[in-house]
Amino acid sequence: MAFTLYSLLQAALLCVNAIAVLHEERFLKNIGWGTDQGIGGFGEEPGIKSQLMNLVRSVRTVMRVPLIIVNSITIVLLLLFG
């Protein structure tokens, strides 16, 4: 039952890293999740798949630079304190 806030932070960091690593050209296009393949009509309500694709694209765009910083800090802290 050692589910602490710190392990939640670590899990969140790993998840965001995993989303950021998905390459647009080599991978997402091949499974049909590319950003140019999902735009539906304007009258339609976006389905789950297009919402997910939007989410992946937004996370990759927004979190790129902060992830570099947070990852570096985490690596340094883990090296120092285990």
Place this chain on the structure above:
Amino acid sequence: MHAAGLAAPAGTPRLPSKRRVPVSQPGMADPHQFFDDTSSAPTRGYGGQPSPGGLGYPSPSSSHEAPFLADPMSNMAMAYGSSLAAHGKELVDKNIDRFIPVTKLKYYFAVDTVYVGKKLGLLVFPYLHQDWEVQYQQDTPVAPRFDINAPDLYIPAMAFITYILVAGLALGTQDRFSPDLLGLQASSALAWLTLEVVAILLSLYLVTVNTDLTTIDLVAFLGYKYVGMIGGVLVGLLFGKIGYYLVLGWCCVSIFVFMIRTLRLKILAQAAAEGVPVRGARNQLRMYLTMAVAAAQPLLMYWLTFHLVR
């Protein structure tokens, strides 16, 4: 003054829009004021005191301070210091609202004893309550003090703290207690709560639900399960595992029904208001989401308490 008196009978159809009842409560001078303002009386007393040095010391010692405080330099220094402190306080007050929405939080703590009693009763026995809609007054939801259906943060906060204490008590009776275990329980429960909130917000985003369910509302609803957990653990301490399972089972079913009835109005707004059974892919998805959220509550209630009752 109770909301149930204004509810329509259960059989009549209801408009899909939110019910704006022009409620004129006799006790409310200002609809945006949640608490009775008693601050004027004491401050007048304090402010009215003359300040020969601004210190308010009793008169016997004032003779000692007269030569000291007559010195203009120290007078000026004291005035400057107090103005600096006031300026700092102003700055903090102005900036804290950016990070923690203090005025919004005040709404969730505007409760009184009657509300708390009725809400606790509703949490363990939601089966007879007919009207689950929150009343509105001039476009803002009515404070929890006046409407039993409004979410509040007082009960979840108190229940969370009580849960930590009861967990410590339970561990102590089994000789497994140590002070850091208490902190571990607290952060574990908080981590589960955060995870739940994030998961529900994510799924609400994915299903594109147009709801007025704010994050704080969600935290309030998810915090209500601690009440059942406390009950289960306490009875488990007194009567052993049988009592624990009985009370926990009862509270699990109650929280399940409570969450479904509350979330149905928030997530499935149109379909629920018309009373038609949910059809169509979108509504079905929302129904599944409501059921999933409600079903997660009993699971978490069991997961967070079973190790406390042996």
